[in-house]
Each structure stands twice: as C-alpha cells, then as structure tokens.
Amino acid sequence: MNTKQRTIILEKLQSLNTHPTADELFQRVRKKLPNISLGTVYRNLNQLSEQGIITKFGKAGEQKRFDARQDNHYHFTCSECGKIYDLIPGKMPSLTTIMNSITQHEVHGFDLEFYGKCANCKTKENNDD
Numbered sequence: 001m002n003t004k005q006r007t008i009i010l011e012k013l014q015s016l017n018t019h020p021t022a023d024e025l026f027q028r029v030r031k032k033l034p035n036i037s038l039g040t041v042y043r044n045l046n047q048l049s050e051q052g053i054i055t056k057f058g059k060a061g062e063q064k065r066f067d068a069r070q071d072n073h074y075h076f077t078c079s080e081c082g083k084i085y086d087l088i089p090g091k092m093p094s095l096t097t098i099m100n101s102i103t104q105h106e107v108h109g110f111d112l113e114f115y116g117k118c119a120n121c122k123t124k125e126n127n128d129d
C-alpha cells in the first residue's frame with residue numbers, strides 16, 4: 001500500500017465534515033494525485049476503517065460514507081436537504097459502552113442513524129410562512 005496516497009486520502013477526509021462517499025473523496029483527492037483511481041481510494045478507505053482510524057457507515061443499498069471523526073458521536077441526516085450532521089452526546093457514554101455493561105456479548109459497535117429536519121431547513125420553512 002502506497003503510504004503517500006494513504007496520507008493524502010486521510011488528510012482530505014479529516015479536512016471535511018460532510019461525511020463523503022468514496023466517490024466524492026476521489027474527486028477531491030484526484031486534484032492532488034491525478035493518477036489515482038477510484039479503486040485505490042476505495043481500498044485505502046476500507047483499510048483505514050478496518051484499522052479503526054476512520055468510520056464507515058451508511059444504509060444497505062446506498063453508497064457507504066466515511067468519517068475521520070473518532071470521538072463518540074452519532075449521525076443525523078436531514079430528510080429535506082440530505083445533509084449529514086454530527087450529533088455530539090457530550091458526557092453521555094457511548095452506546096457500545098452501555099451495551100457491553102448490560103450484556104454477556106462483546107459489542108464492538110453499532111449502526112444507528114438519526115433523521116429529521118435540520119436547523120437550516122426548519123428556519124427556511126418558518127420564513128416561508
């Protein structure tokens with residue numbers, strides 16, 4: 001695996017808070033590495049997520065999204081504009097920690113996504129009235 005490519009992909013992801021798909025990230029990384037392929041970006045992202053450096057998430061049947069943010073947080077998708085926001089639970093323990101304390105199983109993670117109407121869309125709607 002090419003370390004330079006990997007570093008640039010990771011840095012690009014870290015600079016975004018939009019939770020891009022591999023495709024979106026590829027479009028951006030390509031400006032710096034014109035010869036890189038989508039497959040390479042995808043492989044690097046998968047490897048980084050297997051190593052726990054980034055998080056991969058997304059609904060079944062949809063393109064996976066990637067997030068370099070590794071603190072305890074959840075995702076909120078706006079049903080109106082499709083934007084994905086970070087929800088920060090503050091001092092609340094992560095669901096993984098809670099589940100591990102109440103089950104015999106060893107819980108490693110979860111797929112959970114909140115949805116609704118984002119603050120921007122809510123404001124817009126109120127102004128339309």
Ligand SMILES: [Zn+2]
Binds near residue numbers: 082117120121
């Ligand atoms: Zn919205």
Ligand SMILES: [Zn+2]
Binds near residue numbers: 019069085086
């Ligand atoms: Zn996030």
